[in-house]
Amino acid sequence: MGRFGRAVMPVLLxxxxxxxxCSAETVTSADRVERILRSLSLEAKAGQVLMGFFRGDxxxxxxxxxxxxxxxxxxxxxxSTGNIGSPEQVxxxxxxxxxxxxxxxxxxxxxxxxxxxxxxxRLTRGVTVFPGNMPLGAAGDPELASKAARVTARxxxxxxxxxxxxxxxxxxxxxxxxVIGTRxxxxxxxxxxxxxxxxxxxxxxEGVLCVAKHFPGHGNTSVDSHFGLPVDDSPxxxxxxxxxxxxxxxxxxxxxxxxxxxxxxxGIDRGNPLPATLLPKSYEILREEMxxxxxxxxxxxxMKALDRYWSIEETAVLALQAGADLLVLGADPGHEPEELxxxxxxxxxxxxxxxxxxxxxxxxxxxxxxxxxxxKVLDDPMPKTERMGELTSPESLALAETIARRALTVxxxxxxxxxxxxADKPKILLWPLEKAGQVSSLLADSAGLKPLFVSLSLRPExxxxxxxxxxxxxxxxxxxxxxxxxxxxxxxxxxxxxxxxLLAVGSPxxxxxxxxxxxxxxxxxxxxxxxxxxxxxxxAPWSPTxxxxxxxxEL
Numbered sequence: 137m138g139r140f141g142r143a144v145m146p147v148l149l150x151x152x153x154x155x156x157x158c159s160a161e162t163v164t165s166a167d168r169v170e171r172i173l174r175s176l177s178l179e180a181k182a183g184q185v186l187m188g189f190f191r192g193d194x195x196x197x198x199x200x201x202x203x204x205x206x207x208x209x210x211x212x213x214x215x216s217t218g219n220i221g222s223p224e225q226v227x228x229x230x231x232x233x234x235x236x237x238x239x240x241x242x243x244x245x246x247x248x249x250x251x252x253x254x255x256x257x258r259l260t261r262g263v264t265v266f267p268g269n270m271p272l273g274a275a276g277d278p279e280l281a282s283k284a285a286r287v288t289a290r291x292x293x294x295x296x297x298x299x300x301x302x303x304x305x306x307x308x309x310x311x312x313x314x315v316i317g318t319r320x321x322x323x324x325x326x327x328x329x330x331x332x333x334x335x336x337x338x339x340x341x342e343g344v345l346c347v348a349k350h351f352p353g354h355g356n357t358s359v360d361s362h363f364g365l366p367v368d369d370s371p372x373x374x375x376x377x378x379x380x381x382x383x384x385x386x387x388x389x390x391x392x393x394x395x396x397x398x399x400x401x402x403g404i405d406r407g408n409p410l411p412a413t414l415l416p417k418s419y420e421i422l423r424e425e426m427x428x429x430x431x432x433x434x435x436x437x438x439m440k441a442l443d444r445y446w447s448i449e450e451t452a453v454l455a456l457q458a459g460a461d462l463l464v465l466g467a468d469p470g471h472e473p474e475e476l477x478x479x480x481x482x483x484x485x486x487x488x489x490x491x492x493x494x495x496x497x498x499x500x501x502x503x504x505x506x507x508x509x510x511x512k513v514l515d516d517p518m519p520k521t522e523r524m525g526e527l528t529s530p531e532s533l534a535l536a537e538t539i540a541r542r543a544l545t546v547x548x549x550x551x552x553x554x555x556x557x558x559a560d561k562p563k564i565l566l567w568p569l570e571k572a573g574q575v576s577s578l579l580a581d582s583a584g585l586k587p588l589f590v591s592l593s594l595r596p597e598x599x600x601x602x603x604x605x606x607x608x609x610x611x612x613x614x615x616x617x618x619x620x621x622x623x624x625x626x627x628x629x630x631x632x633x634x635x636x637x638l639l640a641v642g643s644p645x646x647x648x649x650x651x652x653x654x655x656x657x658x659x660x661x662x663x664x665x666x667x668x669x670x671x672x673x674x675x676a677p678w679s680p681t682x683x684x685x686x687x688x689x690e691l
Contacts, residue, residue, distance in 0.1 A: 137610055139383040156508035159628065168514075171460035171506045172243070173498060182483040183207035184501045185244065185456060187433075187464045188476035188640075191217045193225055196230040203236045204475070206566040207478045208460055209244030209504050210299065215258050220249075223262035223527055227519040228294025234517045237401065246345060246508065251288055252662050254318055255642075261576070261642035263291045264532040269304055269331070270644075270660040271543030273685035274319035278334035280539050286338035287532045289346075294526060296519030297347035298511060301395060305382040306355035306380075311645035311686050312620055315360035317659050318643055322685030323355075325378050329385040336391050343511055347433050348386050350397035351422065352404060352412050353379025360470070365411060372403040379669040384426050391432040392507060394422065398441035398459065411441055419459025431503045432459060436466030439480075441469070449482035452682045455484065456492055461500040534663075540669040541678070545682035547640075547647055554677040555583030555611035555637060556657065563637075563674070564606050565613045568592045568625070584675055585613070592622045599628060611635050611654060613674065617642035617662065619649045626640055633688035640672065648690040658684065 158172040168182050173632050176184065190199050203211075211233060213219040214227075230247050237245045249258040254268015260521055285303070292300055307328050321331040332348060339346035357366035358377065372381070383394065385681045396413040405417035411432050412418040423429040437443075437451045446454065448471065452463050465476050486492040508514050546554070555564045562584045567575055568590040570687035579585055590602060616638040619626040629650045636653035642645050644658045657673070659666040674679070 146462060156271060165506075165509050168507055169502060172505055173502055176501065178494075178497075179480075180207050181497050181501045181627055182480050182487070183461055184209045184243065184484070184504050185479060185497070186440070186475055186476060187212055187248065187462055189214060189217060189465060189467045189666060190473045192317045193218055193221055193229060195236050197231070198444045199473075200236045200240075203233070203242070204240030206476055207237070207242035208245070208476065209243075210248055212248045212464060212466055213258060213297065214249075214467050214533045215260075220259055221261065223524060226259065226297070227524070228519050230519050231356075234296070243505075244513050246299045246513065247297050247348075248301060248345075249297055250514055251292060251297075251316075252302045252304055252319055253284065253288070254663060255360070256319060257663075259292075261296075263295075264288070264528050265665065266536050267540045267543060267659070267661040267663050267664050267666045268317040268403065269320055269321045270685060271539055272331055273327055273680075274545050274658070275539060275542035275661060275681060276327070276685075277542065278330045280535075280542065280636060281331045282334040282338050283535055284539060285335035285346075286342060287535060289342035289344040291527050291532075293343045294300065294519070294523045298338065298343060298517065299347060299393075301349060303332045303335045303346070304347055304350070305348045305380050305386060306350055308383060308686055309356045309378060310358060311643065311648070311688055313357055313449060315357070315362065316318045316354050316513065317645075318454065318631065320355055320686075323687045324685070325381040327685060328382040328405060332382055333385055333389040333391075336389050337563060337595055340392065340511070343509055345393055345431075345507060345517075346391060347393040347395050347431075348383065348391050349395035350399070351383050351394050351416055352397065352399070352401055353383075354399055355379060356397060356398045360670040361435070361439050363439040363440045365398065365400060365444070367400045367402070367409075369408070370401070370403055375401060375403050377603045380421070381590055384423075384565045386427045386459040387426045388421070391430065392510070393433055393467065394434045394533070395401065395435055398435055398439055403506050413442070413460065413469065414458050415459045423459070431464045431507045434460045434464050436464050438466055438468030438471035438475075439464060440468075443470070449478055452479045453482055453486045453491060456486075456496065456500060456524065461503045490687070506606055509652055536665045538670060540661070540663075540666045543660060543666070544669060544673055544680040545658040545684055546680050547644070547659075547684055549655040549659055551611065551654050555673045557613070557679050559583040562586045563611060563613055564588050566590055566602075566606075567615050568617070568622075571615070571662075573664060574664075574667060577664040578671040579669060585671070590625075590628070592625055594624050594628065596624070596627075602628065605629065606635075611637050613637045613639055614653075615645040616656075618639045619646040629653065644684055644686060645688060648688040651690050658682070
């Protein structure tokens with residue numbers, strides 16, 4: 137028996153003792169949930185509404201001790217905190233986390249990541265990295281969204297990760313939104329509805345909790361909630377028709393969990409300025425108007441949208457009071473993993489002093505337990521290391537490339553015949569020096585590309601030398617990842633004028649800043665597979681079928 141098998145046996149024995157038999161003949165799922173709920177102390181219940189984070193790539197004695205004291209519902213993994221390395225390391229880590237939880241007398245954990253695809257991927261080594269939501273929106277095929285969701289969930293579950301904070305169901309009505317951007321499928325609520333709902337069933341079938349976000353909508357904001365409190369002043373009618381609509385569709389389709397946004401929407405509650413995570417009315421809309429019976433999950437409580445106004449402990453109490461079921465403490469700047477214990481104590485005291493009713497706590501814990509029971513987390517939480525060979529299968533990698541190809545969009549072309557990067561007529565590729573590492577994917581087998589690296593922080597006095605260097609070129613390929621944040625680069629693209637071929641490898645909003653360019657191509661993604669497909673297109677152009685999924689000013 138291998139080391140994974142040896143580690144699983146004592147955990148399974150503990151699960152049998154704690155949770156009892158689970159066959160349909162002896163007890164229903166609902167009965168089992170109620171039995172576990174009755175067995176939990178107040179302190180254990182308070183733990184079961186919390187999800188925390190930690191630093192490092194293994195379970196250290198202090199982390200093991202904290203898990204034993206708090207007995208949290210789960211933990212969230214980040215690459216930025218050193219949790220995520222190779223697939224083997226991640227599987228070993230998730231196994232150790234589950235062992236730590238159950239051996240301390242707790243319940244198996246939800247182990248979560250944000251694996252959205254595109255610009256938000258916590259795991260990038262040894263797994264299939266998909267182009268992301270906006271490329272799917274540009275491709276316009278829900279079947280591709282469903283297949284991508286299935287592969288992502290399958291690979292996560294193999295590694296022992298059983299919750300994914302995805303899909304993003306925000307409708308991008310502000311194309312210059314600083315935090316959502318290409319994480320959205322697009323600006324059409326019906327498109328977002330079709331794509332997001334296609335992802336629900338595959339995740340469940342692969343044993344992963346699908347957590348749609350960010351209710352009631354983060355797509356019309358101009359502030360990143362990681363750094364401040366966004367406000368959407370749209371009237372209620374607009375909110376209902378646009379931003380709430382995809383979530384209503386997700387509820388109807390059976391989404392098991394929804395994450396709340398730290399966004400103020402005065403229109404939904406007679407001008408109330410509280411962010412949705414702390415606003416009882418937002419949960420009332422979900423529960424009573426939409427009929428949602430699943431799990432409500434907060435975005436991280438340490439984000440500045442909340443952190444500037446309330447302590448982390450008070451934020452947690454207010455969120456649970458309002459109607460949140462699972463409170464997440466993520467790896468936000470200025471916060472440490474140990475704060476989970478402070479939150480835990482604050483919740484226990486809030487219940488003891490009647491700030492939070494015991495029935496409200498029980499309701500939240502019941503939903504957490506129900507979600508764990510439905511996904512078999514209570515019985516089978518361990519990674520599936522015997523299936524590691526399924527990661528990055530040829531079929532999965534081919535699917536990622538298909539999505540990238542179907543997404544590729546020519547927004548406009550005024551050259552007539554699209555200027556190709558031919559070996560005997562090479563084209564200059566202006567690319568940010570800071571992103572030079574990406575170019576290997578783009579240049580593969582592309583002898584017709586001559587990269588010229590220029591810093592994003594170039595100075596106006598640098599322009600003349602660059603312009604002289606491209607004098608006489610018929611067309612110049614120009615990076616257009618995020619021109620809104622790179623004013624000097626935007627000016628350079630504008631000065632090249634009609635010879636510019638914009639390459640929107642990020643938000644297509646950049647295209648509207650250079651409407652005089654000769655051509656514009658969008659991949660919506662900087663993932664290696666998207667850059668490879670872009671290189672293929674520049675070398676041998678075809679007639680792409682992708683369509684801009686966002687409404688852009690000036691276009």
